[in-house]
Amino acid sequence: MAFEGLSDRLQSTIKKITGKGKVSEQDVKEMTREVRLALLEADVNFKVVKSLINRIKERAVGTEVMDSLTPGQQVIKIVKDELSELMGGDQSKIAVADRPPTVIMMVGLQGAGKTTTTGKLANHLRKKHNRTPMLVACDVYRPAAINQLQTLGEQLSMPVFSKGTDANPVDIAKEAVEQAKKDHQDYVLVDTAGRLHVDDTLMNxxxxxxxxxxPDEVFLVVDAMTGQDAVNVADHFNDQLDITGVVLTKLDGDTRGGAALSIKSVTGKPIKFAGMGEKLDELEPFHPERMASRILGMGDVLTLIEKAQTNVDEKQAKALEEKMRTATFTFDDFLEQMGQVKKMGPLDELFDMIPGAGKMKGLKNAQIDEKQLAHVEAIVQSMTKKERQEPGIINAGRKKRIAKGSGTTVAQVNRLLKQFSEMKKMMKQMTGMQKGKKGKGMKFPFM
Incomplete structure (x- = not known):
């Protein structure tokens, strides 16, 4: 998970100061020392850390904190605000040209995930902004890159402009923009060549x-897992090309997060997007404030809601709510809801977006066991249609058959049936208490 090490360290540090009725300068000094060490361990640039700590100290020992009723909470707010500002403050939105098409150059070194990110960005523009992108293959030095972009275009049903490996990449880009105008494509995403390291030939x-x-945007794609190397690459590309923004890939796999926390301060250019997985829909706009909240264990409800709105079918959700309210939901309904939630992404990431979830005893380490959920799903899928509709008919012989078919034990089958029965009883009781009023946001639990 992104920032896992930093998040754990910072949360344990600020926990010591949160509940204090009075905060002294010594308290602030000790806290900022721990914060500094946590940031340095997360591979955040040393100068960036020094500047951040000075700002936190200056604000935390001011009268606004010392004279407040909840000084501990005020200090935490300052840390959150400064972390957010460090990563750019407000979200930096993608450009839209006055006259289409909007042209975006995708640049970066080999291995950072530039070509895949080009496809992800095109997918995002179509799904979230209702745009019609064209992909342009300008990496003429690597036939595999051209083939990869064409494959992505086929998967996304999007046009890919290519002239093969013999044409001049600058000419390809110019022709592509003209073609996009004729075809009324409103975005042109140019996948440029990369190198294993920055050199004059590439930059020229x-x-x-x-x-x-x-171009309206020049996006530098960097691998978040390379830490300070990513920051150095960003600084170099910015000097040569005056980039407009950064796309961080593999942020889901970087447990430190130093690149995300350093790039804006070092280059002055915002992080526009973050790759949160390998799938083509796992590219997210980068929200500094939301990311700061997640780092400090405050959750990220807005992103969670956006994921739900994108992946959960509203009609199905309403139908399920009605069934739950009347205690008529079945195991088929359970499978349907499980599938919708799985579309939202890894469950441990969704868990981290819930405010305070990390403080729940035992849940932080256990999180949500994906294997256990797979067992539950296998049990339900091993039932016959009639058994899913009427679990009451499942006797000892049927339980043995279901356990064998799902690769589980009879005890696991019994546990699921008991939980399901108890849930239906609880829903009947709640329905009676509500006296006909509609329940809001009720969902079937997975565990």
Whole structure:
């Protein structure tokens, strides 16, 4: 999980100061020392850490904190605000040209995930903004990159402009923009060549291309797991190309997060998007304030709601709510809801977006056992249609058959049946208490 190490360290540090009725300068000094060590361990740039700690100290020992009724809470708010500001403050939105198409150059080193990110961004623009992107293959030095982009185009049912490996990449980019105008494509995403390291040949080509097509955005794609190397690459590309934003890939796998916390301060350019997985729909707009909240264990309800709105069918959700209210839901309904929630992403990531979830005893380490959920799903799928509709008919012989078919034990089958029965009883009781009023937001538990 992104920032896991940093998040754990910071949360344990600020917990000591949160409940204090009075905060002294010594308390602030001890807290900022721990915060500094946590950030340095997370591979955050040393100068960035020093500046951040000075700002936190200056604000935390001011009269606004010392004279407040809840000084501990005020200090935490300052830490959150400063972390958010460190990553850019407000979300930086993607550009929209006055006259289509909007042109975006995707640049970066080999191995950062540039081509895949180009496809992800195109998918995001179509799904979230109702745009019609064109992908452009300008990495003429690697036939595999062209093939990969064409494959992505096929998967997304999007046009890919390519002239093969013999054409000049600058000419390809110019022709692609003209073609996009004729075809009324409103975004052009240019996948440029990369290198294993920054060199003059690469930069000269990119500078020439930028001058030729006048892009509205120049996005640098960097691998978050490379830490300070990512920051150094970003600084170099920015000096040469004056990038407009950064896309961090593999943020879901980086447990430190130093790149995300350093890039904005070092380059002055915002993080626009973050790759949170390998699938084509796992690219998220980067919200500094939301990320700061997640780091400090305050959750990220807005992102959770957005995921639900995108992945959960509203009609199905309403129908399920009605069944739960009348205690008529079945195991088929359970499977349907489980499938919708799984579309939202890994359950441990969803768990981290719930405010205070990390403080629940035992749940932080156990989180949500995906294997256990797979067992539950297998048990239900091993039932016959009639058994799913009427679990009461499942006798000892049927339980043995279900356990064998699902690779589980009779005890696990019994446990699930008992939980399901208890849930239905609880819903009947709640329905009676509500006296006909509609329940809001009720969902079937998975555990």
């Amino acid at each position: 080509e990119l500078q020439e291309m930028k001058a030729a097509i006048q």
